Amino acid sequence: MPLKIDNYSNEILKGISFSLEAGEHLIILGSNGVGKTTLAKVLCGMTPSSSVSIDNITPSKVYGEKRAKLINYIPPKLDVFDEFITVREFLEIGTFNNDLSIDASLEKLHITHLTNKACKMLSSGESQLLLIASALLHDARYTIFDEPTANLDPQKMQLLFNLLKDETTLQSKLIITHNLDLAYKLGYNILFLEEGAVKFYGSNSDFFTQTHLDALYDGSVEKRENNIVVKL
Amino acid sequence: MKKIILLLALLLLAIAPFFGQIDLPISSLFNANSMEYKVFFDIRLPRVLLAFLIGGILALGGLIFQTVFRNPMSTPFTLGVASGATLFTAIAIVLGFSTLSPLFAFVGAMMTVLILFGVASRFERYDSSSLLLVGIALSFFYAAALMVMFYISSLQESYEIMRFTMGSLDIVGFENIIILALTSAFLLAVIFNYRYELKLLLTSYEFAYLKGIDVKKTNYILLFAVSVAVGVAVSFTGPIGFVGLIIPHILKTIYKQSADKLIVPIFFYGGVFLVLSDLIARNLGTSSDIPIGVLTSFLGAPFFIYLLIKRKSS
Numbered sequence: 001m002p003l004k005i006d007n008y009s010n011e012i013l014k015g016i017s018f019s020l021e022a023g024e025h026l027i028i029l030g031s032n033g034v035g036k037t038t039l040a041k042v043l044c045g046m047t048p049s050s051s052v053s054i055d056n057i058t059p060s061k062v063y064g065e066k067r068a069k070l071i072n073y074i075p076p077k078l079d080v081f082d083e084f085i086t087v088r089e090f091l092e093i094g095t096f097n098n099d100l101s102i103d104a105s106l107e108k109l110h111i112t113h114l115t116n117k118a119c120k121m122l123s124s125g126e127s128q129l130l131l132i133a134s135a136l137l138h139d140a141r142y143t144i145f146d147e148p149t150a151n152l153d154p155q156k157m158q159l160l161f162n163l164l165k166d167e168t169t170l171q172s173k174l175i176i177t178h179n180l181d182l183a184y185k186l187g188y189n190i191l192f193l194e195e196g197a198v199k200f201y202g203s204n205s206d207f208f209t210q211t212h213l214d215a216l217y218d219g220s221v222e223k224r225e226n227n228i229v230v231k232l
Numbered sequence: 233m234k235k236i237i238l239l240l241a242l243l244l245l246a247i248a249p250f251f252g253q254i255d256l257p258i259s260s261l262f263n264a265n266s267m268e269y270k271v272f273f274d275i276r277l278p279r280v281l282l283a284f285l286i287g288g289i290l291a292l293g294g295l296i297f298q299t300v301f302r303n304p305m306s307t308p309f310t311l312g313v314a315s316g317a318t319l320f321t322a323i324a325i326v327l328g329f330s331t332l333s334p335l336f337a338f339v340g341a342m343m344t345v346l347i348l349f350g351v352a353s354r355f356e357r358y359d360s361s362s363l364l365l366v367g368i369a370l371s372f373f374y375a376a377a378l379m380v381m382f383y384i385s386s387l388q389e390s391y392e393i394m395r396f397t398m399g400s401l402d403i404v405g406f407e408n409i410i411i412l413a414l415t416s417a418f419l420l421a422v423i424f425n426y427r428y429e430l431k432l433l434l435t436s437y438e439f440a441y442l443k444g445i446d447v448k449k450t451n452y453i454l455l456f457a458v459s460v461a462v463g464v465a466v467s468f469t470g471p472i473g474f475v476g477l478i479i480p481h482i483l484k485t486i487y488k489q490s491a492d493k494l495i496v497p498i499f500f501y502g503g504v505f506l507v508l509s510d511l512i513a514r515n516l517g518t519s520s521d522i523p524i525g526v527l528t529s530f531l532g533a534p535f536f537i538y539l540l541i542k543r544k545s546s
Contacts, residue, residue: 083484
């Protein structure tokens with residue numbers, strides 16, 4: 001049951017086509033403003049388009065649990081309007097996963113101590129972990145993470161890396177990131193966007209060769225032993 | 233704290249009908265032939281019930297508008313619903329149909345709702361802030377049209393229009409109370425039915441959408457239910473400001489819970505607030521009652537500012 005987008009264009013994106021089989025993961029790379037988040041919003045139906053289909057269903061045309069189960073998007077920042085909604089309440093309203101309890105999800109992310117704290121009072125790193133917990137509880141077939149590591153300290157970064165690599169709850173993960181080392185270590189296929197178009201779509205090992213990196217990043221990135229390092 | 237407030241509120245509701253231009257002894261309730269008995273059941277009790285239901289509807293309407301528009305300053309009055317009702321009441325008075333003015337007010341409120349939704353359906357994408365701007369534009373238009381009504385009306389008619397715009401709880405008998413009770417029941421039923429959606433809207437539109445909610449439809453249904461209820465309320469009493477703005481804020485400050493849990497408390501205390509305001513308005517010892525809208529604003533505005541200062545400084 002593949003996720004498909006067929007020749008989609010708007011003001012930013014130009015003729016985007018690709019597909020992703022269920023159970024496969026994908027890393028989406030590209031410089032700032034190139035259209036990664038725009039693409040994510042098109043894929044999950046927040047920007048409706050009939051170019052997108054999952055199992056021949058266009059997500060923006062269905063409602064209720066039917067759509068929720070297809071695809072989910074985890075934004076880089078938590079947005080909560082009400083100032084008194086707690087972490088637990090936030091997780092309660094978005095749960096479609098019968099195999100994972102809220103307590104278990106909190107434990108996985110090491111945020112059990114935040115259960116009764118208001119979402120508005122969380123630090124940016126804490127709210128990022130809360131969003132990841134909500135993704136596990138939501139349990140869509142495809143989950144798009146938009147810069148999930150942007151605000152994390154080193155320990156939390158490790159925690160998240162292990163979750164993204166080994167967590168089996170989520171069937172297919174699409175990870176938008178600027179962290180090339182993370183992308184390299186996860187080992188998933190790479191989709192590279194440039195000027196709103198797909199510049200590269202292929203395996204991790206083909207993407208992370210020094211010559212390829214030099215061509216894409218103007219020599220600002222270096223492959224050293226087992227790490228991808230930004231030259232500073 | 234919550235229990236003490238609840239106790240005081242219940243006490244207030246119980247004693248409110250006994251005070252006014254003439255204070256009634258409790259014994260009057262047991263003598264069906266006395267004048268006091270008639271005053272209590274034909275005037276005081278309907279008036280307290282009216283104040284309670286109107287206050288409840290306006291406060292709950294405020295909560296829903298604040299949630300849907302994600303703007304703590306929006307109330308049903310912001311979208312021009314009340315101004316529409318006021319304008320049409322003025323038209324009724326100028327045309328010499330002042331006895332039919334509640335009907336005109338209702339038509340004015342509903343027409344505003346239909347215009348709003350008609351305009352919104354032409355938006356390519358659903359956008360609550362554009363809807364809010366349309367409402368504000370309509371309010372200004374109605375205000376100008378109201379000026380025209382003042383201009384072409386006689387002195388007597390001008391006075392009647394002026395009194396309506398200040399809000400009034402003068403009412404006799406129980407027929408109107410039944411209509412308002414049904415309206416309140418309708419509003420509460422719709423909101424309870426959409427409680428899950430409402431809670432999702434308290435996070436973000438995006439989050440609600442991803443959980444499968446039809447955000448546009450949900451917002452329209454909630455706004456429509458509130459507009460109908462407020463239209464009915466305004467047609468009976470004229471626009472009464474500030475209840476919809478301050479009661480949700482005060483209740484959130486006291487309860488410290490998410491808004492979806494405060495539906496019943498906000499309705500209840502909105503009602504209590506208006507009963508209290510009316511009780512004060514009736515007992516200031518002036519030759520005629522102070523208009524209720526004036527009083528809610530006098531009580532509400534300073535208290536609201538006090539709350540804001542207290543919250544921002546803590």
